[in-house]
Amino acid sequence: GDSVTQTEGPVTVSESESLIINCTYSATSIAYPNLFWYVRYPGEGLQLLLKVITAGQKGSSRGFEATYNKETTSFHLQKASVQESDSAVYYCALGDLNMGYKLTFGTGTSLLVDP
């Protein structure tokens, strides 16, 4: 089946430092998977951070970036300078429009940014 593996947390980073959360995927039932990063801030519901539909493309939002690399089956999340407000749990996911966007999620990476 399809699966997503991401950096195990918790990850602690000092404010203004750079961040990378690794995500690799295996899509056995989807020919052209779409890739997503979702985020859960404290006290809030899960929400979309960014998505990339096509391999080779980059998505960005709120200073975060992720590039869909089909060769390495990766979709790592990066930010050049984190802020305390970025403290949250980040989930990598894959899905497909033709399968109703039923998403397969990774286990989540808890990020704590020290002020």
Added chain:
Amino acid sequence: EAGVTQSPRYAVLQEGQAVSFWCDPISGHDTLYWYQQPRDQGPQLLVYFRDEAVIDNSQLPSDRFSAVRPKGTNSTLKIQSAKQGDTATYLCASNANTGQLYFGEGSKLTVL
């Protein structure tokens, strides 16, 4: 625009008891999903609907779990004879076929 609404937010049961979770999706969203998220794991799809039709319930433990969406709007997920292994947060999400799922805050179930 109102978001996805779920109730109850919390439920605590003894093994063998039943519970129902209710979800009101965003108006106009034809696709509705139920996910189960055990502690320290990612959400795992249980079932999803397009309008009132079940599209995929292959991961729904059919002997004790059931889900309906009779008018293609609100949905109910029911667990009969709950087990400790059912302890998790149950997430409802809706989608208007844009690739962005909108999640509710979840219903946290504890089975003692």
